Amino acid sequence: MSELLLDVENLTLGFRTERGLARILDGASLRIAPGQVMGLVGESGCGKTTLARAILGVLPAGGARIDGGSIAFRGRDLLREDPAIVARDLRGRAITFIPQDPFSSFNPVFTIGDQMMDLMKWKSPRRKGEGRWPALLQPYPRARRRADMEAVLEMLAAVQLPNPRAILRKYPHEVSGGQRQRLMIAMALLPEPDLVIADEPTTALDVTIQAQILGVIRRLATERRVAVLLTTHDLGSAWEICDAVTVMYAGQDVESAPIDAFFAAPAHPYTTRLLESLPRAPEEGGAADVGGIPGEVPSPLAQPAGCRFHPRCDRATEACRVVRPEETQLAAGHRLRCYHPRLPA
Ligand SMILES: Nc1ncnc2c1ncn2[C@@H]1O[C@H](COP(=O)(O)OP(=O)(O)OP(=O)(O)O)[C@@H](O)[C@H]1O
Numbered sequence: 001m002s003e004l005l006l007d008v009e010n011l012t013l014g015f016r017t018e019r020g021l022a023r024i025l026d027g028a029s030l031r032i033a034p035g036q037v038m039g040l041v042g043e044s045g046c047g048k049t050t051l052a053r054a055i056l057g058v059l060p061a062g063g064a065r066i067d068g069g070s071i072a073f074r075g076r077d078l079l080r081e082d083p084a085i086v087a088r089d090l091r092g093r094a095i096t097f098i099p100q101d102p103f104s105s106f107n108p109v110f111t112i113g114d115q116m117m118d119l120m121k122w123k124s125p126r127r128k129g130e131g132r133w134p135a136l137l138q139p140y141p142r143a144r145r146r147a148d149m150e151a152v153l154e155m156l157a158a159v160q161l162p163n164p165r166a167i168l169r170k171y172p173h174e175v176s177g178g179q180r181q182r183l184m185i186a187m188a189l190l191p192e193p194d195l196v197i198a199d200e201p202t203t204a205l206d207v208t209i210q211a212q213i214l215g216v217i218r219r220l221a222t223e224r225r226v227a228v229l230l231t232t233h234d235l236g237s238a239w240e241i242c243d244a245v246t247v248m249y250a251g252q253d254v255e256s257a258p259i260d261a262f263f264a265a266p267a268h269p270y271t272t273r274l275l276e277s278l279p280r281a282p283e284e285g286g287a288a289d290v291g292g293i294p295g296e297v298p299s300p301l302a303q304p305a306g307c308r309f310h311p312r313c314d315r316a317t318e319a320c321r322v323v324r325p326e327e328t329q330l331a332a333g334h335r336l337r338c339y340h341p342r343l344p345a
Pocket residue numbers: 015016017022024042043044045046047048049050051060063233300
């Protein structure tokens with residue numbers, strides 16, 4: 001396991017609500033190798049964003065309670081490290097973020113150039129040994145500023161933004177949604193991270209732009225050997241760019257597989273139902289009008305015992321209603337939690 005970049009094991013956390021503790025993650029595990037593009041998929045509300053936020057260390061202050069598990073990044077358990085050290089050394093540097101909505105992530109009153117250079121002042125990989133001045137007094141050494149500006153211009157070209165110098169002089173509202181998301185990708189990669197968390201990065205964009213943005217993320221991840229965690233409810237996006245996929249259901253991982261096995265030989269009944277619910281043309285054997293998976297995702301305040309998918313599963317037996325299945329390994333990188341998997345004949 002030592003070759004893993006990120007190893008989330010049995011993470012259990014909840015949010016305090018007026019109706020009690022809503023346990024959103026309950027024994028969730030997720031593993032990412034260096035340079036791997038991992039998709040995290042599952043129906044709305046299964047906890048994808050919450051898991052991404054836990055890894056980033058940006059859960060709502062005071063509202064979230066972590067009850068167990070670990071988040072090991074390069075072998076360091078982020079839950080047991082000093083939060084100040086995680087914030088200083090890892091967040092925004094070794095682990096960065098591409099948000100859903102690129103517009104709300106920019107400050108409308110500063111130019112794009114000001115905002116990118118402000119990021120570089122603090123998060124540049126060239127920032128070393130500059131002492132611990134109070135933030136307001138911290139100088140931005142001229143030589144580093146010049147080198148950082150070169151890196152910014154090179155990165156804007158890498159995300160295929162035309163005329164980078166002119167873009168830096170613009171305000172966020174003066175560029176398109178697709179360009180803003182390219183800027184967000186650039187800002188996530190400039191600190192030269194090991195892991196980028198992309199939380200539904202194309203949801204706010206129109207369909208023609210979505211594939212381009214996914215293509216940019218995939219190309220740069222490969223070129224720069226950066227691992228990516230892509231949360232998405234869109235299996236098509238996962239197919240476009242992922243090396244592997246982890247499936248979540250009701251706050252728990254149920255299956256994790258390399259991308260080919262995920263689409264060609266899914267084993268968990270939930271994964272197969274997810275894939276069957278993809279719209280396909282009737283000549284491909286798909287229903288033109290897809291109603292999704294019968295039944296409902298359980299409430300976080302009243303989760304069923306055993307395998308959480310059992311009330312919606314046509315293979316469920318008594319065992320499924322009592323104890324959550326242990327993780328089993330079907331093949332290299334293909335892990336599963338199910339008593340009655342669909343295995344190839
Ligand atoms: N701060 C919070 N307080 C209470 N409940 C929360 C909070 N944040 C999220 N939740 C609940 O946690 C559950 C999981 O939400 P999360 O956003 O992680 O799911 P998701 O799988 O990313 O869904 P989507 O695909 O819709 O973004 C939901 O039921 C949500 O209402």
